[in-house]
Amino acid sequence: MAPSAAPTQVKEPFPISRIANRYLLFSIDIISHCRRNHNICGMLIGTIPNLSQQNVFLGIPLELMPEEARVLVEKGAAYIVDDEEVHRKTFGEMSREERLKWLEEVDKRGEEVTRGTENLKEMRKEKALKEKGLRRELLEKRECSVSESVASDATVQVEANEVSALGLGFIMKGSSFTDDSSIASASTVETALFDPRPTSPSPSAVSSTPKPATTQKHFVTPTTSYPPLPTPALDSNAQLPAVPKSYPLFRYLHSLGYYHMPGLRFGCHYNSYPGDPLRYHSHFAATGLGWDDEFDLLDVVGGGRLATGTKKAYMIGGEDASVVKKKASANAGAGLFSDYSQESDVREVRAFSIEWAAL
Amino acid sequence: MTSLALTKPAIVPAPLQEAFDALDSNSFDASHLPQLQSLAVQIQHNLQFQHYWADLHVHTHSPLTNEPLPRPLVSGLPPQRIYIHPDEQVELLKEADRKRKANKAAGEGSGLQVKAEPEREWILPTRLNEKWTLRRLAEVFDAITFVPSPPGTSASTSDRPENPWRTTKRLLLGTIDSDSTVVYYIVHDGVVKPRQN
Numbered sequence: 001m002a003p004s005a006a007p008t009q010v011k012e013p014f015p016i017s018r019i020a021n022r023y024l025l026f027s028i029d030i031i032s033h034c035r036r037n038h039n040i041c042g043m044l045i046g047t048i049p050n051l052s053q054q055n056v057f058l059g060i061p062l063e064l065m066p067e068e069a070r071v072l073v074e075k076g077a078a079y080i081v082d083d084e085e086v087h088r089k090t091f092g093e094m095s096r097e098e099r100l101k102w103l104e105e106v107d108k109r110g111e112e113v114t115r116g117t118e119n120l121k122e123m124r125k126e127k128a129l130k131e132k133g134l135r136r137e138l139l140e141k142r143e144c145s146v147s148e149s150v151a152s153d154a155t156v157q158v159e160a161n162e163v164s165a166l167g168l169g170f171i172m173k174g175s176s177f178t179d180d181s182s183i184a185s186a187s188t189v190e191t192a193l194f195d196p197r198p199t200s201p202s203p204s205a206v207s208s209t210p211k212p213a214t215t216q217k218h219f220v221t222p223t224t225s226y227p228p229l230p231t232p233a234l235d236s237n238a239q240l241p242a243v244p245k246s247y248p249l250f251r252y253l254h255s256l257g258y259y260h261m262p263g264l265r266f267g268c269h270y271n272s273y274p275g276d277p278l279r280y281h282s283h284f285a286a287t288g289l290g291w292d293d294e295f296d297l298l299d300v301v302g303g304g305r306l307a308t309g310t311k312k313a314y315m316i317g318g319e320d321a322s323v324v325k326k327k328a329s330a331n332a333g334a335g336l337f338s339d340y341s342q343e344s345d346v347r348e349v350r351a352f353s354i355e356w357a358a359l
Numbered sequence: 360m361t362s363l364a365l366t367k368p369a370i371v372p373a374p375l376q377e378a379f380d381a382l383d384s385n386s387f388d389a390s391h392l393p394q395l396q397s398l399a400v401q402i403q404h405n406l407q408f409q410h411y412w413a414d415l416h417v418h419t420h421s422p423l424t425n426e427p428l429p430r431p432l433v434s435g436l437p438p439q440r441i442y443i444h445p446d447e448q449v450e451l452l453k454e455a456d457r458k459r460k461a462n463k464a465a466g467e468g469s470g471l472q473v474k475a476e477p478e479r480e481w482i483l484p485t486r487l488n489e490k491w492t493l494r495r496l497a498e499v500f501d502a503i504t505f506v507p508s509p510p511g512t513s514a515s516t517s518d519r520p521e522n523p524w525r526t527t528k529r530l531l532l533g534t535i536d537s538d539s540t541v542v543y544y545i546v547h548d549g550v551v552k553p554r555q556n
Contacts, residue, residue: 253550256550274552283552283553284550284553289492289493290493291492291493291494292492292493292494293492293493294490294491294492295490295491295492296490297485297486297487297489297491297532297534298487300491300532300534300544301487301534301542301544304544307553308553311553311555312553313547313551313552313553315550316493317493318493320493320494320497350493350497350548350549351549351550352493352496352546352547352548352549353546353547353549353550353551353553354532354544354545354546354547355442355544355545355547355553355554356544356545357441357442357531357543357544357545359410359441359531359542359543
C-alpha cells in the first residue's frame with residue numbers, strides 16, 4: 001500500500017455545510033482531521049447519481065449526525081454554514097476575473113491528473129514488458145524513431161538503421177536495403193501503425209510532455225466550494241444543530257473518547273467504539289433516554305441479550321436536568337453554593353451498562 | 360376443632376406459598392407495598408431453589424442512609440462468581456498460568472485453573488409489565504453499597520469492596536414474567552466495558 005500523504009493542516013474552526021438540514025463535510029482534509037483529532041467518523045454518502053448503492057464503497061461528502069455536528073460546534077472546533085444561502089450570495093458576487101482564474105486553476109489540475117495517469121500507464125507498461133522478458137529499449141527506440149522521423153534527415157537515417165538492426169530486422173533480412181529513402185518510408189508506415197494521427201511538424205509535437213496527442217485530457221470537477229470561494233465567515237448567530245433527546249449520552253460518551261457509529265444495526269441510537277471503528281470492536285449499543293422517560297423492561301432484556309450475543313454491553317443513559325441546574329447555579333454563585341461544586345460525585349449524565357447474567 | 364388443625368392438610372402448599380404466608384404473618388413491614396414485598400420473596404425463592412444461591416436476605420432499608428429503599432431488594436451469595444471484569448479476568452488468567460508453570464516444575468501436571476471466589480450481589484426484583492425510568496434506576500443505585508452485607512450489620516465496614524476490580528456499583532436486575540419465568544441481567548452504574556465472552 002502506498003504511504004498516505006502527510007495530513008494537511010486544517011484550520012479550526014472549520015465550516016460544516018448545512019444543506020436541507022443535513023450536516024455535510026466536503027473536504028477530505030477536514031474529514032480525516034475530524035476522525036483523527038475529534039473521534040468523529042460520520043458516514044460517507046457520496047455515490048454515483050444514477051447508480052446509487054447502499055454499501056461501503058461510498059465517497060465524499062460525509063454526513064454527520066446532528067449530534068456529531070453539535071459536539072464539534074460546542075467544542076469550538078467547527079461552525080455551521082447555511083450552504084445554500086452562502087452559495088447563492090457569493091457566487092452571485094463573483095467577478096469575471098475570479099471566475100476565469102478559477103477555471104484556469106481547474107484546468108491546471110486536470111493537466112496534473114493527466115500527467116499522473118500517463119506516468120502510471122508507463123509504469124504498468126514497463127512492468128508488463130519485464131514480465132514477458134522483453135526489453136523496454138526496444139519499444140522506446142521504435143517510438144522514438146516514429147516521433148523523430150520528421151525531425152531531420154540525419155536522425156532519421158540513424159534511427160532507421162537502428163530500427164532495422166533491432167525490431168524490424170527480421171523484415172529486412174535477406175534484402176539489401178541500403179537506400180535511405182526506402183527506410184524512411186518504412187518508418188512512416190510504422191508511424192501509421194502506432195499512431196493513427198498523421199505526424200506533422202506542428203509545434204504541438206515539440207511539447208514538454210512525452211506524448212500529448214495519445215492521451216485524453218482530464219476534466220476535474222471540484223468537490224469543494226471553499227476554494228474557489230473564500231471560507232465563509234463565522235456567524236455567531238447561527239443556531240446550534242437540533243439534536244434528539246439522546247444527545248446528552250452521546251456527548252458524555254464522546255467526552256470519554258469513544259467513537260460512534262449510527263446504531264440502527266443493533267436497534268439502538270449509537271454504537272460506541274473504544275477506538276477507530278476500523279480497528280476496534282464495538283463496546284456498547286447505547287440508547288439515550290430522558291431522565292423521566294419510561295422504558296419497558298422488555299427493551300432492556302432484548303437489548304441486553306442482543307448486545308451480549310454480539311460481544312457488547314447494552315447501555316441506557318441520560319441527563320439529570322436537576323443536577324445540571326444545581327451545577328449551573330453553583331458555578332454562578334461560586335462562593336454561596338460551593339458545597340455543590342465540591343460534590344464531584346454528582347454526575348450530570350448517568351449511564352448504565354447492561355449485560356446478560358447467564359443465569 | 361383442635362384435632363383438625365393438628366392433622367396434616369390434604370394439599371401441602373407450595374414452598375413459595377409458604378414463604379408468602381410467612382411474610383403475611385410475621386415480618387410485615389409498612390414501608391413497602393405488599394406486592395413489592397412478595398415480589399422480593401419470589402425472586403429470593405427463585406434464586407435459592409433454582410440457582411442454589413446462599414445467604415439470601417431481603418433488604419427494606421438502605422444500608423447507606425437507613426431510609427426505606429425504593430423497593431425491597433434481595434442480596435445473596437451465588438454458587439460461582441456472577442461477574443468477572445475483563446481486566447480482572449486477564450489478571451486471573453495470568454495468575455493461573457503462573458501456578459500451572461510452577462506445578463509443572465514441581466512435577467505435578469495440572470490444567471489451567473482460574474480461581475474466582477464468589478461475591479455477594481444485590482438483586483433488584485422487577486416485574487416485566489412495569490415501566491422504569493432512569494431516575495428510579497439511579498435512586499436504587501444511590502441507596503445501595505458496593506457489596507451487600509446482611510441487614511442489621513453496619514454498612515460502613517463493608518462499603519468498600521474487598522475486590523479491587525469492583526470499582527462501580529452493580530446489581531442483578533431480576534425480571535419476572537406472569538408465567539414465573541425469571542431472567543437476570545447485570546446492570547453497572549456507569550460505563551463498564553463488556554466481558555470478552
